[in-house]
Amino acid sequence: MTAGMQRQAAEQAPVVTVTLNPAIDQTVIIDRLTPGAVHRARRVERNAGGKGVNVASCLADWGLAATVTGVLGQDNTASFDALFAAGGITDRFIRVPGATRVNIKLADLDSADTTDINLPGLDVDTGAIGRLMAVLDDVAGTGAIVVLAGSLPAGVDTDLYRVLTGYLRGRGARVVLDTSGPPLAAALDAPPEAMPDCVKPNRAELADWAGRPLDDDAAVVEAARALVRRGIGLVVVSMGADGALFVTAEDVIHAALPPERVLSTVGAGDAMVAGIVAAMAEGGAIEDLARRGVAFATAKLALVGPHLPPAPRVAALAAQVMLDHPLSPARLQA
Ligand SMILES: Nc1ncnc2c1ncn2[C@@H]1O[C@H](COP(=O)(O)OP(=O)(O)OP(=O)(O)O)[C@@H](O)[C@H]1O
Ligand SMILES: O=P(O)(O)OC[C@@]1(O)O[C@H](CO)[C@@H](O)[C@@H]1O
DSSP, X not given: OOHXXXXXXXXXXXXXXXXXXOEEEEEEEESXXXXXXXXXXXXXXXXXXXXXXXXXXXXXXXXXXXXEEEEEETTSOHHHHHHHHHHTOEEOOEXXXXXXXXXXXXXXXXXXXXXXXXXXXXXXXXXXXXXXXXXXXXXXXXXXXXXXXXXXXXXXXXXXXXXXXXXXXXXXXXEEEEOOHHHHHHHTTSOGGGSOSEEOOBXXXXXXXXXXXXXXXXXXXXXXXXXXXXTOSEEEEEOGGGOEEEEOSSOEXXXXXXOSOOSOOTTHHHHHHHHHHHHHHTTOOHHHHXXXXXXXXXXXXXXXXSXXXXXXXXXXXXXXXXXXXXXXXXXXXX
């Protein structure tokens, strides 16, 4: 029995991730990025990606076998097929004519920062969305945790996440949303019963929604609380090297862990979502979600693709995560 099967056997909530605009991530590793210069790359790595795929991949490394769905181009599925087979991930992706986009990631060893160049992706028609809804009918029942993640492809309505969230919550599923821009704004404009259970914007995405810069923790907490008042149970704001804030109606927690090594920041947010979902699936308390989320994200930084080191190492990192709870007043002084 694999570790994944063992965890599923322990009566955890089933997890489904939805990636409407997946990508193959081509990460080029260079010493130092200088715009306009010729670069001699150290190497290149290609990984099946897109936010929901990355979440499922991290969950598989942790030992939790999720179901993945969304829309894949049928011309270049090999890296996805291999990832799903290796991780025991149940593949319910809709295949459509064409190729899934290839996104370029420039990993700068000097600054430990990554520059993303994301392409638009395939056009998706209403027929594919109808097929996706049929898959969700099948796999996302009462008690399931459904992660809706990433940008929306061309051809679908901006309010698709809002519609899917209302539909899934109506079926008794819990929804975790990680997106940005107009699809995020549309989803956050829903009535309370159709709001996601959890959202994970990064600081820039939350600032974009709030319409003002969020330069300190006090401003971030204020914007997150506004979302909680609208009916979202948990707002997690990831802040890169500054850690993350976990905000509910009762709690505000700051969680952080300095990484030993940063090779690629691509997918750190997705690893964080995976950690939150892994703890949620076990019925964990808010502190467990914060520890697991930050531990998964920190562990991923040392690897290029959407992967984690062995589970005991990640569990050890979770124990080391520094929690500020209740949040110290000094942190809230602007
Ligand atoms: N340079 C870093 N040093 C320490 N921790 C980091 C760093 N970058 C990311 N993290 C950890 O990863 C979490 C998620 O990172 P970030 O806020 O960059 O997410 P994101 O913007 O959603 O990422 P992506 O979209 O690439 O998945 C952070 O909250 C933090 O815990
Ligand atoms: O264009 P989107 O859908 O917003 O983001 C896509 C993407 O940057 O997200 C993942 C990292 O979070 C990558 O695997 C992928 O290339």
